[in-house]
Amino acid sequence: MSVIIWITEGTWPACVDAARERAAADPDLVLLHLTDDTAAEAAHGAFAGLLGRGHPARDPGTRVEHLSATAADDLLARAEQRLGRPARHLVLHGRPEQQVVLAADNADLLICARDGDAAHPGPRSLAPPTRFVVDHAPCPVLLVWPTAPQGQ
Numbered sequence: 223m224s225v226i227i228w229i230t231e232g233t234w235p236a237c238v239d240a241a242r243e244r245a246a247a248d249p250d251l252v253l254l255h256l257t258d259d260t261a262a263e264a265a266h267g268a269f270a271g272l273l274g275r276g277h278p279a280r281d282p283g284t285r286v287e288h289l290s291a292t293a294a295d296d297l298l299a300r301a302e303q304r305l306g307r308p309a310r311h312l313v314l315h316g317r318p319e320q321q322v323v324l325a326a327d328n329a330d331l332l333i334c335a336r337d338g339d340a341a342h343p344g345p346r347s348l349a350p351p352t353r354f355v356v357d358h359a360p361c362p363v364l365l366v367w368p369t370a371p372q373g374q
Contacts, residue, residue: 223331224329224330225241225250226326227241227251228254228355235367236366236367236369237333237334254312256316256334258295319354322334326361331364334356336367338350340368
């Protein structure tokens with residue numbers, strides 16, 4: 223059994239806790255982190271277009287990429303520690319909703335968290351990327367609240 227746990231800043235503890243409580247003792251656990259490269263691309267473009275060319279060592283986009291990779295590694299390490307057992311780390315780049323759906327292609331379960339408006343337990347409790355994943359995932363999806371829903 224392969225279980226993918228979608229790790230995002232702010233909601234990852236609930237996803238990890240759900241995996242720890244509900245996943246069998248022997249599944250292939252995958253901690254999935256997505257990096258949207260829009261900020262790094264914008265920094266590269268600004269440097270090339272506005273600040274001049276010929277000094278690639280001063281390109282702020284490279285620094286943004288390194289910071290993003292370090293943050294992803296740190297988040298995955300904290301998630302694995304909270305999980306309490308080994309898990310594979312998968313870091314993908316691109317549009318999160320599309321990458322999560324592709325990563326879940328051969329999974330038996332995808333665990334993700336609501337990340338929208340917690341005051342409205344319906345569709346608004348899902349941000350558009352998460353709504354896309356729930357609608358298009360090729361496997362069952364366990365959707366958890368990052369905290370107890372408001373009003374309960």
